[in-house]
Amino acid sequence: MGNWKLVMVAALGSLVIAAIIGTALASEDAGTGTYGDLQKFASKEELRAFLKEQIVGSDNDYSWAPGGAGQETVANAPAPASTAAPTSSARDYSTTNVQVEGVDEADFVKNDGKHIYVISGETLAILEAFPAKDAKIVSETRIDGSPTALFLAGDRLAVFATATEEQMTTPEGSVTPVPVWRTVTRAYVYDLGDRRDPELVRTLTFTGNYYDARMVGDYIYTLTRESPVWVRDDIVLPEVRVGEAPPLRPDIYYPQSPMQSYVFYTASAFSVRSDTGAPDAETFLLGYDTTLFASQENLYIGYRNTGPMYLSGPSTDSAGTRDRTIIHRFAIEQGKIDYKAMGEVPGDLLNQFSLDEYAGNLRVATTVETWTRDGSLQYNNVYVLDPAMKTIGTLEHIAPDERIYAARFVGDRLYLVTFKRVDPLFVIDLSDPKHPGILGKLKIPGYSDYLHPYDADHIIGVGKETSENDWGGVSVEGLKIALFDVSDVNNPVQIDTVVIGEAGTDSEALRDHKAFLFAAEKGLLVLPVSEIKRVENPSSSYPGSYSTTTWQGAYVYSVSPEEGFTLKGMVAHAEGESSYAWNSPDAVRRSLFMDDTLYTVSKRSVVMTGLADGSRINEVLLPYRWETYPTPYPVW
Numbered sequence: 264m265g266n267w268k269l270v271m272v273a274a275l276g277s278l279v280i281a282a283i284i285g286t287a288l289a290s291e292d293a294g295t296g297t298y299g300d301l302q303k304f305a306s307k308e309e310l311r312a313f314l315k316e317q318i319v320g321s322d323n324d325y326s327w328a329p330g331g332a333g334q335e336t337v338a339n340a341p342a343p344a345s346t347a348a349p350t351s352s353a354r355d356y357s358t359t360n361v362q363v364e365g366v367d368e369a370d371f372v373k374n375d376g377k378h379i380y381v382i383s384g385e386t387l388a389i390l391e392a393f394p395a396k397d398a399k400i401v402s403e404t405r406i407d408g409s410p411t412a413l414f415l416a417g418d419r420l421a422v423f424a425t426a427t428e429e430q431m432t433t434p435e436g437s438v439t440p441v442p443v444w445r446t447v448t449r450a451y452v453y454d455l456g457d458r459r460d461p462e463l464v465r466t467l468t469f470t471g472n473y474y475d476a477r478m479v480g481d482y483i484y485t486l487t488r489e490s491p492v493w494v495r496d497d498i499v500l501p502e503v504r505v506g507e508a509p510p511l512r513p514d515i516y517y518p519q520s521p522m523q524s525y526v527f528y529t530a531s532a533f534s535v536r537s538d539t540g541a542p543d544a545e546t547f548l549l550g551y552d553t554t555l556f557a558s559q560e561n562l563y564i565g566y567r568n569t570g571p572m573y574l575s576g577p578s579t580d581s582a583g584t585r586d587r588t589i590i591h592r593f594a595i596e597q598g599k600i601d602y603k604a605m606g607e608v609p610g611d612l613l614n615q616f617s618l619d620e621y622a623g624n625l626r627v628a629t630t631v632e633t634w635t636r637d638g639s640l641q642y643n644n645v646y647v648l649d650p651a652m653k654t655i656g657t658l659e660h661i662a663p664d665e666r667i668y669a670a671r672f673v674g675d676r677l678y679l680v681t682f683k684r685v686d687p688l689f690v691i692d693l694s695d696p697k698h699p700g701i702l703g704k705l706k707i708p709g710y711s712d713y714l715h716p717y718d719a720d721h722i723i724g725v726g727k728e729t730s731e732n733d734w735g736g737v738s739v740e741g742l743k744i745a746l747f748d749v750s751d752v753n754n755p756v757q758i759d760t761v762v763i764g765e766a767g768t769d770s771e772a773l774r775d776h777k778a779f780l781f782a783a784e785k786g787l788l789v790l791p792v793s794e795i796k797r798v799e800n801p802s803s804s805y806p807g808s809y810s811t812t813t814w815q816g817a818y819v820y821s822v823s824p825e826e827g828f829t830l831k832g833m834v835a836h837a838e839g840e841s842s843y844a845w846n847s848p849d850a851v852r853r854s855l856f857m858d859d860t861l862y863t864v865s866k867r868s869v870v871m872t873g874l875a876d877g878s879r880i881n882e883v884l885l886p887y888r889w890e891t892y893p894t895p896y897p898v899w
Contacts, residue, residue: 304515310548311435311498313517314491317525352377353393353857360777362615363557369412369423369476370777372853372864378458379855380420381864382410383885387422389458395860395871395880401459403886408449414478418455419535421483423448423473434497443494448473448487452535464538468504469531481536489527501529503544511541517548518589522568525549556618556625561603563625565590565612586611588629592652606652610644616714619672623650624696628679630666643667643681647696658699662687671714671722676702676752678722682710683737688724690752702752707760709743712773715781720750721758721824725772725779725790728762742768742792744820746827759827763818764794765811771852780854781822787874788820788828789861791851814838815849817863819874832877834863834870848887 304310356376361368371382378401379390387404391397408426425448431440448469453461471489478484492499502510513529525548533542553566565588588611592603610629612618617628625648632641642663647656662681669680677691677699688711690702711724724747728740741764748756771778771791780789794814815837821829837849848867855862860880861872866887871880 302517302519304517307435307498307500310500310515314498314525317521351393353860356857357780357782357855360779360781362776365479366557367414367478368777369414369478370853371410371412372855373413373415373420374855374857374862375415376857379862379864379869380413380415381869381885382406382413382422383866383887385410385888386886387413387420387453387461388885389455389461390869390883391458392862392869392871392883393857393860395857395862398869398871398881398883400883400886402461404453404461406451411473412476414476414483414535416478416481416535419481420453420455420461421535422451422453423476423485424451425449425473430499432494432497432499434495436497437495441494443492443499445470445492445499446472446489448485450483450485450533452538466506467531467533467542468502469529469544470502471527471529474528478535481534482532483535484530484532487529487531489529491525491527501527501546503529503531503542505541508541511544513544513546515546515548518566518568522549528553554612554615554618556615556620558620561592561620561625563590563592563618563620565618565627567611568607586631586633588612588627590625590627590648590652592625592650603650604652606648606654608644608646608648608654613667613670616670616672617667619677621672621675621693622696624648624655625652626672626677626693626696628667628670628677632666641666643679645677645679645691645693645699647693647699649696656693656696656699658691658701661689661701668726669711669714669724671716673716673722674719676749678714678747678749680711680714680724680726688747688755690749690755692752703755705747705755705757707745707757709740709745711743711745713776713779715776715779717746717781717783717822717824720748722747722749723781723788723822725770727773738766740766742770742773742790742794744788744790744828746822746824748824758824761820761828761830763792764814765797767795767811769793771850778853780856782856785856785874786821786823787856788822789854789863790818790820791854791863792816792818793847793850812839813847815847815851815865817851817854817861819861819872819877831874832872834861834872834879836863836865836868836870 353376359368359370373380377393379392381388385406387406388400389402391399391401406422406424408424410422410424412423414421425446427444427446429442429444432443433440450467451463452465454464455461469485469487471487474486474488476485489501500512502512504510527546528549529544529546531542531544556563568587568589587607587609590606608627608629610631612629619626627646629644643661645658646654649655665681665683668682671678675694677693679689679691681687688705692700692702709726709728711726713725715723717723724745726743728743729737730740732738741762743762745760746758748758778791796812796814798810798812816833816835818833819831821831836851849865851863851865853864859874861874863870868885869883873880
């Protein structure tokens with residue numbers, strides 16, 4: 264197996280299991296097409312029969328089945344609208360905030376210390392952004408379809424876009440081709456030798472909606488998702504195409520344990536620098552809920568299994584929950600990928616930060632939600648699995664009646680945030696993998712959706728403030744950032760906290776870690792903010808009435824364990840809006856820096872601000888087409 268496949272495995276994001284499973288199956292048991300819980304369809308007929316069988320008595324919507332609702336063709340739902348440096352570039356500049364160093368994540372904004380590459384509506388805009396005072400757009404390239412994300416690799420740029428296209432297919436038993444509409448993802452690869460005129464050098468097409476992508480070195484790994492498409496009584500297979508060449512139809516694999524619903528995921532790998540050759544691709548028939556974590560030596564893939572427990576041995580969970588996570592481990596070494604083991608833990612993963620490897624073991628944090636004779640049951644667990652994927656350490660029933668809102672593994676510790684009425688920050692000791700334990704916890708109002716290490720003894724949380732209301736419940740208030748001192752692991756302390764705005768104040772960093780900008784060496788923290796402000800309503804006849812306006816921009820802080828958060832300034836993109844539109848064209852979605860200049864990016868513009876004095880240096884308008892946003896009712 265080539266070195267590029269090693270790189271592929273290390274780079275793939277969630278749902279990358281498809282690309283690896285095919286290799287593992289072929290090498291381990293080419294005769295039967297099975298390995299562990301994984302099996303390959305021997306033919307299209309077998310796949311079609313399998314899907315028909317799964318429809319009967321399942322929760323799947325029968326309308327997509329063969330012959331359902333008189334369908335002749337089915338279209339997938341459209342996707343919702345991620346060399347040497349150039350001369351005279353910044354000496355110091357930020358990059359995308361990713362989970363694993365060396366594994367880039369696709370985003371709609373990238374920079375190289377001189378240029379900013381940004382998707383704006385249906386356009387790829389390239390800004391010559393450094394120095395800031397002379398910043399300007401040097402090219403605008405219209406992208407066919409709906410561009411979603413991009414990667415930058417020196418003088419090569421890859422842009423992913425979704426589109427709907429008509430294809431002709433010949434159903435089984437028919438001699439006449441019929442049309443079928445499918446959603447496809449295209450990767451457009453550009454040469455940036457002249458950034459004023461990017462040259463399209465390659466186009467790759469993958470059936471399905473864009474789902475995720477990663478890049479390591481020069482290799483890009485794409486995941487697309489497609490619900491089964493039926494034409495009459497026949498299934499239309501996933502495809503990968505390069506230019507006008509005949510389509511490739513990857514092998515399709517599936518788990519032997521039943522799933523509640525089935526979706527095709529196609530994982531494909533290609534070099535951003537090569538203009539020839541077909542990508543490697545495999546397809547996996549799975550449900551929607553899958554997560555990946557990659558270390559330098561292993562790849563772990565976990566997916567939800569809601570069927571009956573099937574692995575041998577007793578359950579590690581006293582409740583015997585049906586919702587469990589299956590995890591596969593692949594060893595990665597010197598260009599080889601070896602499937603090693605499969606494990607199982609109760610509960611569900613929150614996201615990619617629920618997994619981590621340390622000293623050869625896998626640490627996992629899950630939330631269990633199940634029903635018993637006494638009603639619903641909810642709690643949280645931490646497990647340690649050895650290289651054979653056997654559970655060697657267990658810590659269960661953490662924070663009953665709550666669920667995980669954020670998790671972050673740092674060294675031999677796990678910082679875990681759960682929530683129901685208050686925000687318990689748990690510090691969990693994993694130094695002895697066979698005996699994990701809670702070292703300390705801190706209960707404070709509010710909760711964190713994202714945790715980011717400041718250093719070995721401090722961690723930053725971003726979430727919402729909460730308070731108890733007059734009805735005995737919990738009211739969610741403004742945006743909250745907190746700095747925790749965990750040097751005394753038995754007694755974590757909240758050093759400082761800041762609450763921004765009224766209820767409804769929002770930040771994209773709550774949903775996407777790539778929106779969080781932190782530079783420890785600069786003591787810099789930048790947070791996109793859509794701030795709800797309460798203003799009096801003088802025209803109302805009701806005393807005490809008020810309405811709200813929205814401020815769009817970014818809050819800039821210096822942060823240190825000694826001083827906590829110090830507000831250095833606020834970068835305004837818009838003020839006085841009479842709506843709650845967190846997705847307004849002026850809502851800041853990303854921020855980055857080049858030397859001492861901060862660049863804040865919204866759909867409408869890029870604003871450049873001096874970090875030293877907060878002066879507004881420049882603003883470049885992006886080619887974004889304005890949309891109409893509704894005005895909400897006033898708040899009383």
